[in-house]
Amino acid sequence: MQLKVKEELFDEPTCSHNIQKKEKKACKTAVPGSSTGGCSLDGAYIVLSPIRDALHVVHGPINCLGNSYNQRTSESKGNEIFYMYGMTSSINENDLIFGSEDKLKKGIIYAVNKFKPKGVFIYNTCVPALTGEDIGGVAKELAEKLNIPVVPVSSQGFSGGKNLGNKIAGDALFEYVIGKKEPDIDILTDYNINLIGEYNIKGELFLIKKALNDSGINLLSNITGNATMEEIMYSHKAGLNVVVCSKALVYLARKMEEKYGIPFIEESFFGLSSTNNAIMHIAESFKDAKLIEKVKKNIELKTKKIQKEIEPYKKFLTGKRVLLYTGGVKSWSLISALNDLGMKVIATGVKKSTEEDKNKIKEFDANGNIIMLDNGNPVNLIKMIKDEQADILLAGGRNQYTAIKSLIPFLDVNQERGNPYTSYEGVVHLGRQIYLELNSPVYDVIRKAS
Numbered sequence: 001m002q003l004k005v006k007e008e009l010f011d012e013p014t015c016s017h018n019i020q021k022k023e024k025k026a027c028k029t030a031v032p033g034s035s036t037g038g039c040s041l042d043g044a045y046i047v048l049s050p051i052r053d054a055l056h057v058v059h060g061p062i063n064c065l066g067n068s069y070n071q072r073t074s075e076s077k078g079n080e081i082f083y084m085y086g087m088t089s090s091i092n093e094n095d096l097i098f099g100s101e102d103k104l105k106k107g108i109i110y111a112v113n114k115f116k117p118k119g120v121f122i123y124n125t126c127v128p129a130l131t132g133e134d135i136g137g138v139a140k141e142l143a144e145k146l147n148i149p150v151v152p153v154s155s156q157g158f159s160g161g162k163n164l165g166n167k168i169a170g171d172a173l174f175e176y177v178i179g180k181k182e183p184d185i186d187i188l189t190d191y192n193i194n195l196i197g198e199y200n201i202k203g204e205l206f207l208i209k210k211a212l213n214d215s216g217i218n219l220l221s222n223i224t225g226n227a228t229m230e231e232i233m234y235s236h237k238a239g240l241n242v243v244v245c246s247k248a249l250v251y252l253a254r255k256m257e258e259k260y261g262i263p264f265i266e267e268s269f270f271g272l273s274s275t276n277n278a279i280m281h282i283a284e285s286f287k288d289a290k291l292i293e294k295v296k297k298n299i300e301l302k303t304k305k306i307q308k309e310i311e312p313y314k315k316f317l318t319g320k321r322v323l324l325y326t327g328g329v330k331s332w333s334l335i336s337a338l339n340d341l342g343m344k345v346i347a348t349g350v351k352k353s354t355e356e357d358k359n360k361i362k363e364f365d366a367n368g369n370i371i372m373l374d375n376g377n378p379v380n381l382i383k384m385i386k387d388e389q390a391d392i393l394l395a396g397g398r399n400q401y402t403a404i405k406s407l408i409p410f411l412d413v414n415q416e417r418g419n420p421y422t423s424y425e426g427v428v429h430l431g432r433q434i435y436l437e438l439n440s441p442v443y444d445v446i447r448k449a450s
Contacts, residue, residue, distance in 0.1 A: 009167045009251060039157030041125055043165020047249070048153065048172070050199050050225045051232070053080040053118040055087060055111055059104050059135060060125025062090040064157075073416060075203045076226045082117055096131060101138055112146050118229040119149040121172070129156035149229060151176040163248055163352075170196075170252030173223065173232060178256065181233035189218040191286055194238040196253055196264075197245025200225025201415055207423035208269050211302070215279050215295045223252070236260045240285050242267055242278070245329055268329060269422040271337030272306050306424050310341065313431035318342030320438065323385055325376045325395040326414055327352030332360035334394065334413060337421065339364060341431050346388040347371035349395070378402045392438060407447050409437040 041064060049056050058065040065088040076083065089107055091100045108120055120142070124135045139152040153172045155165055193212070198205050205225045212219050221227065221235035241253045241264035253264035265285060267278035276299045283295040322338055322345050324331070331353045335345050345365075350358055350372045361370060373384065378401075385393065385406045393403040396414035403410030411433055413421065419429040 009164060009171065038162035038165075040159045040161065040165035040168055041123055041155040041157045043162035043167075043248075044123060044153050044155035044169040044172070045165070046162070046199070047166050047169035047224060048121050049083050050074040050076070051119070051121075051227050051229060052076040052078055052083050053228045055082055055085070055108075055115060055117045055120045056123070057104075057108060057111070057120060058086075058088045058123045058125065059100070059133070060088065060091060060123075060127050062088050064088070064123075064125045065090075073202055074200050074225055075206075076200070077206075078226075078228070080117070080228075082115055085115075087111060091127060096127065099131075099133065100128065101133055104133075104135075104138055105142060108142055108150070109146070112148070117148065119151065119177070120146075121151045121153055123153045123155045125155070126157045129154075129158070149176060149180070166245075166248035167251045170249045171255075174252055174255045174259075177229065177232050179233070179236040179260070181230060183220070183231075183234035183237055187218075187220070188237065190288070191216060191283075191291055192218045192220040192238045193240045193242055193282060194221045194223060194235045194262075195219060196223045196241055196243045197249045198222055198225050199245075202417060202420040204269075204420040204422040204426065207420055207425050211269075211275060211279060211423045212282075214302070215283065215298045216291055217279070217282055217295075223249070236262070238262055240265070240282065242282060244269060248328070268333035268336065270330070270333040270426070272303065272310075272340045272424065272427050274333060274336040275423050275427075276303065302424050306427060309428045310431045313428075313435045314342045316435055316438070317431065319344060320391045320434075321346050321389060323347050323381070323388065323390040323393050323395075324413075325349040325373060325381060325393065325399060328354075328357065330413065331357050332364060334421075335361065335364040335370070337427055337430055338394075340427055341434070343434075345370050346390060347373050347384055349373045349376050351376060378405070382406050392434060394434075404446075407443065409440060409443060411437050 065086050089100060089104045095103060112120065122135055122139055128135065136152045139150040143150040151172050153168060155168050198208065205222055209219050220238045221231040223232060223235065236256065241256060241262050243250055243253050243264055243266045256262045257264055263285065265281055267281060268274045269278055279295055279299065283292045320343050322343050324334055324345055326334065326349055331348045331350055335348060338345055348361060348370055351374055358372060361372065381399065381402045382405060385408060390408060392409045392411065393399060394411050394413045397412050397416045400410045412418065419433055420426050421430045
């Protein structure tokens with residue numbers, strides 16, 4: 001059984017831009033020789049690797065593992081934490097000639113005997129996909145022999161970019177993991193939800209879970225930050241799926257709705273206002289007056305508490321001008337958090353944003369003044385910083401040198417970020433970090449020196 005990418009992954013029907021017929025696919029396949037900003041292996045590994053009690057084996061040259069391993073700062077709690085181990089079959093020229101399926105089998109059997117995981121994910125890459133290795137057959141054979149789930153992931157990089165890889169990972173979970181076990185009755189409540197697309201960057205899941213618990217909402221399964229194989233197996237028993245990573249895993253939510261009848265909503269937990277709205281929308285989805293009333297009271301208490309905590313930062317930050325250059329859901333969700341802090345977003349990056357993301361930006365941009373940046377190369381960013389008189393740049397780590405050249409403060413808000421910025425406590429962290437960056441004495445020194 002050779003692995004191939006399902007055609008439906010390229011045209012997700014829940015995306016509004018796919019409603020009308022068109023000749024080109026919404027999710028572009030990779031073009032040889034071009035940079036796609038991360039291949040489908042990268043995207044699949046990002047989604048699945050936070051599952052803490054499974055082994056993640058990249059079947060391909062060792063460089064493929066190096067491209068994906070440890071790119072996220074996902075955190076985990078528990079006794080079985082294997083996701084930080086980078087494992088690969090490290091195929092070479094001889095394997096191309098004689099085949100590498102036996103090598104893959106022996107390596108996985110050795111690793112399973114050593115670590116005793118609850119499951120194994122095998123990530124296919126370009127080389128074994130081109131030579132016709134039967135990764136699906138290997139996974140099936142090992143699952144029967146080892147008596148644990150062994151999941152083949154058709155993540156060969158030439159299939160497409162990172163976004164497609166996210167969908168491929170979701171499809172692997174749907175086909176091989178979800179629905180394979182029933183939960184214990186004592187962990188179920190009347191209000192069970194799954195979070196889809198939350199990877200627990202710097203422990204952000206723990207903050208979201210705390211906010212949900214305080215409101216009487218039970219997080220049954222998280223897909224996939226700090227997750228176990230078991231909790232994903234029984235995630236089909238939730239009453240609601242909450243997608244928190246834009247359109248990347250909406251495919252999985254749709255498939256679960258079709259098979260298990262679980263409705264889904266899309267929400268963001270960045271910022272005080274968005275967190276309040278997300279929790280209220282979850283409560284309203286259950287149509288339970290008692291739960292809605294409890295959530296309203298909790299939101300009122302939390303809002304007063306957080307507004308008091310961010311007040312010292314907000315006084316200083318109000319009116320400060322921010323250039324936000326990130327992608328996807330953060331292109332609009334962080335605008336909400338910055339608005340809560342009284343800051344003015346002058347521009348946001350939309351290179352990796354969908355049409356839905358762009359519409360969300362407009363919702364948070366009451367005056368229509370936010371510039372949507374599609375080309376964020378250093379020259380354009382530096383020009384934008386100077387022309388719009390930005391006070392700080394919020395972006396990914398690769399853009400910190402752009403900020404240094406522009407002599408303005410910088411804060412990393414991408415996957416390498418140093419603090420959790422979601423939920424109630426997250427907006428306090430964000431306000432504090434921006435305040436500290438803007439008040440750092442180093443910028444006065446370098447401006448004088450220049």
